[in-house]
Amino acid sequence: MAKKLMKGSEAVAEAAIQAGCHYFFGYPITPQNDIPEYMAARLPQVGGCFLQAESEVAAINMVYGAAAAGARVMTSSSSPGVSLKQEGMSYLAGAELPCVVVNMVRGGPGLGSIQPSQGDYFQATRGGGHGDYHPIVLAPSSVQEAVDLMHDAFDLADIYRTPAMILADGIIGQMMEPVEFHEHAKRELPAKEWAATGWDPKSGRPRAIVNSLYIEVDELQELNDRLQARYAVIREKEARAELYHTEGAELIICAYGTVARICKSAITLLEKKGYKVGLVRPITVWPFPEKQLREVMDQPSVKKAVTVEISAGQMVEDVRLTVNGTKPVEFFGKPGSYTPTAEEIAEYIMKSMEA
Amino acid sequence: MTTVFKKTPILTDAILHYCPGCGHGIVHRLVAEVIDELGIQNRTVALVPVGCAVFGYKYFNVDSVEAAHGRAPAAATGIKRTDPNRVVFTYQGDGDLASIGAAEIVHAAHRGEKITTIFINNAIYGMTGGQMAPTTLVGQKTTTSPYGRDEKHCGKPIRIAEMLATIEGSAYIARVAVNSPANIIAAKKAIKAAFQCQLDGKGFALVEVLSNCPTNWGMSPVESMEWLEQNMIPYYPLGVKKDTTKEV
Numbered sequence: 001m002a003k004k005l006m007k008g009s010e011a012v013a014e015a016a017i018q019a020g021c022h023y024f025f026g027y028p029i030t031p032q033n034d035i036p037e038y039m040a041a042r043l044p045q046v047g048g049c050f051l052q053a054e055s056e057v058a059a060i061n062m063v064y065g066a067a068a069a070g071a072r073v074m075t076s077s078s079s080p081g082v083s084l085k086q087e088g089m090s091y092l093a094g095a096e097l098p099c100v101v102v103n104m105v106r107g108g109p110g111l112g113s114i115q116p117s118q119g120d121y122f123q124a125t126r127g128g129g130h131g132d133y134h135p136i137v138l139a140p141s142s143v144q145e146a147v148d149l150m151h152d153a154f155d156l157a158d159i160y161r162t163p164a165m166i167l168a169d170g171i172i173g174q175m176m177e178p179v180e181f182h183e184h185a186k187r188e189l190p191a192k193e194w195a196a197t198g199w200d201p202k203s204g205r206p207r208a209i210v211n212s213l214y215i216e217v218d219e220l221q222e223l224n225d226r227l228q229a230r231y232a233v234i235r236e237k238e239a240r241a242e243l244y245h246t247e248g249a250e251l252i253i254c255a256y257g258t259v260a261r262i263c264k265s266a267i268t269l270l271e272k273k274g275y276k277v278g279l280v281r282p283i284t285v286w287p288f289p290e291k292q293l294r295e296v297m298d299q300p301s302v303k304k305a306v307t308v309e310i311s312a313g314q315m316v317e318d319v320r321l322t323v324n325g326t327k328p329v330e331f332f333g334k335p336g337s338y339t340p341t342a343e344e345i346a347e348y349i350m351k352s353m354e355a
Numbered sequence: 356m357t358t359v360f361k362k363t364p365i366l367t368d369a370i371l372h373y374c375p376g377c378g379h380g381i382v383h384r385l386v387a388e389v390i391d392e393l394g395i396q397n398r399t400v401a402l403v404p405v406g407c408a409v410f411g412y413k414y415f416n417v418d419s420v421e422a423a424h425g426r427a428p429a430a431a432t433g434i435k436r437t438d439p440n441r442v443v444f445t446y447q448g449d450g451d452l453a454s455i456g457a458a459e460i461v462h463a464a465h466r467g468e469k470i471t472t473i474f475i476n477n478a479i480y481g482m483t484g485g486q487m488a489p490t491t492l493v494g495q496k497t498t499t500s501p502y503g504r505d506e507k508h509c510g511k512p513i514r515i516a517e518m519l520a521t522i523e524g525s526a527y528i529a530r531v532a533v534n535s536p537a538n539i540i541a542a543k544k545a546i547k548a549a550f551q552c553q554l555d556g557k558g559f560a561l562v563e564v565l566s567n568c569p570t571n572w573g574m575s576p577v578e579s580m581e582w583l584e585q586n587m588i589p590y591y592p593l594g595v596k597k598d599t600t601k602e603v
Contacts, residue, residue: 023433023436023437025432025433049436049437051432051436051466053429053462054458054459054461054462054465055458057426057429057458057459058426058429058432058458058459058462059429061422061423061426061429061430061433061459062429062430062432062433062436063433064420064422064423064426064429064430064433065402065420065422065429065430065431065432065433065434065435065437066433066434066436066437067433068420068430068433068434069400069433069434069437069438069441070437071433071437073433073437087423088423088426091422091423095421196400196418196419196420196434197400197418197438197441198396198397198398198399198400198417198418198441198442199396199397199417199418200396200397201364201396201416203397207416207417207418207419208418208419209412209418209419209420209421210419210420210421211412211419211420211421212421213409213410213421
C-alpha cells in the first residue's frame, strides 16, 4: 500500500478502525482533538459509533460498558483528561476488561501546558488508579510506529484481558509523517465468553457477571493472584525495546518516544566526534524491557547509562532498578514541556563521558 | 391446588442481603417480573450501582455489569451503543444517582439514551451507614447531619424526577412508592412502562421509587413505611412526570 502523509492523531484513529475498533467514546482536550474528530467522521461510515461524552469520567465508563459487552473499544485524551480516567482504568483492570486508551501527553502538573511532555510515565506504568494493576503501555516514537502499535494494543488487550495504553506525546499527535497502513498478522484471540450481551438460560454458557467487587478476602486474593500471574507472563513475553548502536558502546542512553529520536540525532553528532554511544529505546514502558537493557548494560565496554526524558526523571527509576547499582545511571532532562535539542543532549553526554 | 403466586425466574435463588423490611426486595421483584412478562431476559443487561444494590448481579437473573459509583448510566450507554437491540437498565440509589452520578444521569437523559433507570430514593446513604444524601429531607437526622439537615448549610433535597422531566431527551419519567399494596401495583405499572419505552425506542426512561431504610432511619419496618408516607410523599409527589411515549 502506498505511503500517505498523515497527522499522528488522525493516523492513530485510522489505525484503530483498521484494527477493528468501531466504538469510540471521548471528550475534547488539546492536543489530541484530531482523534475524536476523525472518529466522529469515520466511524459512522464503517457502521460504528462515535459518542462525545459529557466528561472524561463518563467516556471511560462508556468504554467500560462497551468492553463489558465484548466490543473493541477505545478512548483518547491528554494528561489532565487521563487523570480523570484513572478511576475507570482501575475498574477495567479489576473487571479484566480489554480496551485501548491513548494518552497524548502534555505538560503538567495541573492544567500544565499543551506542549509535549513525558510527565505521565509514573501514572501510566504504575497503574495510575487504585489497587495493584498495570495496563500494558506502548510508547511509539514515530507516526508509523504509533499506527503499528495500535494493532498490537488491541490484540494484547484482548489476549490478556487488560486495558492497554498508547503513551505518546503532543509531538507524535501533532506532526505529519508518511505512514503505511499495511496488513497486520492476525493473532489468535480468545473468545469473549465472559461478555454481558444478554443471556439465554438455554444457551449453555454461564450467566455473565462483569464485576470487580470481591467482598470476601479469599475471593479478592484469587482475582489479584490471577492478575499478578498474568502480569508475570506479560513481563516475560511482551517487553520490547529497540537497540540502536549498542554494540561496543561506552555509554548507553535510555529514552522513549519522541525524545528517543532526538537522542538518535545526538548519537550521530557524538559518533562524528568519535564517542561510542548507543541507545536502548523501550517500546513497551510497561512491561519495562529489563532483560534487553540489562544485556546491553552488562557489556564490559559500557561504563554508564544516561536516561533522557521530558520529565523530572521518571523512567530513570526503572533504569536504575534494572541496572541495580552495577553501573552509574544519570539523568538528563527537565520537567514540564521543554523538549531538549540533539545538541543539548550531545553536550551533556560529552561532559558526562569526560568526567 | 391452584398456584396463586410464584417467584419469577428472573430472580435467582440467592438470599437477598438487604436488611429486614427494606424496600429493595420489593423493587427487585417488580423489575424482575416486568422483564419476565416482557419476555426480554435473553437480551437484557443489568447495570448495578455502588450502594446497597451493589450485589444486584447476584439477584437479577440476567447478564449483569457492576459499575463504578454513579457511572452506571455511562456504562449502560457503552453497552447500548454497541448493540441497540439490547435492553439495558440501571438500578441506582440516591447517593449513586443524585450525588456522585448526577452528571451521568443528566447526560444520559440529555442524549435521549434508550435505557431504563430504576432510581431508589430512600433519603439516605444505606450501604455506607446512614449518611446524608442529596435527597435527605430538611430536618432529617443522619450520621453526617446529626442535628438534622439544615437547609441554610447544605440546601434542600433534590427532586430528581422533576428535574429530569425538564430535559428534552427524557421520554418517560415517573415517581412511585413501595409503601402500600396499591402503590406497589402502581410502581410495577410504571416500571413496565419505562421498559416498554426503551423497547419502543422512544428515549430515556426513569422511575424514581420512594423506598425506606428502617436500619439507618432507626425505625421498625412498619414505622418506616408510615414515615415515608407522612414525610417523603408530601415533598416528593407521586405520579407520571412526563410521558411522550404515547405521542405519534
